[in-house]
Amino acid sequence: xxxxxxxxxxxxxxxxxxxxxxxxxxxxxxxxxxxxxxxxxxxxxxxxxxxxxxxxxxxxxxxxxxxxxxxxxxxxxxxxxxxxxxxxxxxxxxxxxxxxxxxxxxxxxxxxxxxxxxxxxxxxxxxxxxxxxxxxxxxxxxxxxxxxxxxxxxxxxxxxxxxxxxxxxxxxxxx
Ligand SMILES: Cc1cc2nc3c(=O)[nH]c(=O)nc-3n(C[C@H](O)[C@H](O)[C@H](O)COP(=O)(O)O)c2cc1C
Numbered sequence: 001x002x003x004x005x006x007x008x009x010x011x012x013x014x015x016x017x018x019x020x021x022x023x024x025x026x027x028x029x030x031x032x033x034x035x036x037x038x039x040x041x042x043x044x045x046x047x048x049x050x051x052x053x054x055x056x057x058x059x060x061x062x063x064x065x066x067x068x069x070x071x072x073x074x075x076x077x078x079x080x081x082x083x084x085x086x087x088x089x090x091x092x093x094x095x096x097x098x099x100x101x102x103x104x105x106x107x108x109x110x111x112x113x114x115x116x117x118x119x120x121x122x123x124x125x126x127x128x129x130x131x132x133x134x135x136x137x138x139x140x141x142x143x144x145x146x147x148x149x150x151x152x153x154x155x156x157x158x159x160x161x162x163x164x165x166x167x168x169x170x171x172x173x174x175x
Pocket of ligand 1: 022023024027028052053054055056057058061066069083085097099100112113114
């Protein structure tokens with residue numbers, strides 16, 4: 001069960017050398033977290049292992065971004081994203097996430113692996129602008145079609161800018 005946490009306006013900034021690492025099973029249930037994950041999210045290991053990764057989900061994140069993440073992972077491709085997460089106290093932290101499928105010996109997907117690092121302020125601003133619009137669209141679309149509606153808008157908008165979400169994210173990371 002996910003506890004109900006009230007979001008605050010306090011930000012936890014990652015240091016340049018902070019790397020947040022986690023592994024999940026194929027359903028997104030946490031099987032490994034590193035110490036930086038525990039320190040930044042402010043959860044002890046026992047409160048994380050076995051839980052769904054949406055434990056750190058922030059309500060400001062549009063569902064369409066996670067729809068895209070899972071579509072990408074199910075296609076056995078790696079995902080790059082800019083994500084706002086929430087700590088156990090309701091504080092927020094922004095990360096650049098790289099999520100990759102983890103393969104077993106037979107070549108099947110046994111789970112997923114994610115490494116995250118800090119995000120430059122300009123990248124947070126650029127991503128927030130898109131996410132705010134996506135959230136508005138999700139509210140007016142209603143829960144049943146929210147992720148499709150906002151993801152369709154994101155794809156259209158980035159196509160108009162002659163880019164994709166992945167190139168948009170990697171471009172911000174490089175800048
Ligand atoms: C390896 C891996 C890492 C993930 N990292 C995050 C994360 O940092 N923050 C997050 O909100 N969701 C993350 N997710 C996605 C969650 O599993 C979930 O899809 C998302 O939080 C939306 O949850 P909801 O549909 O229950 O709202 C990750 C999933 C995987 C497989």
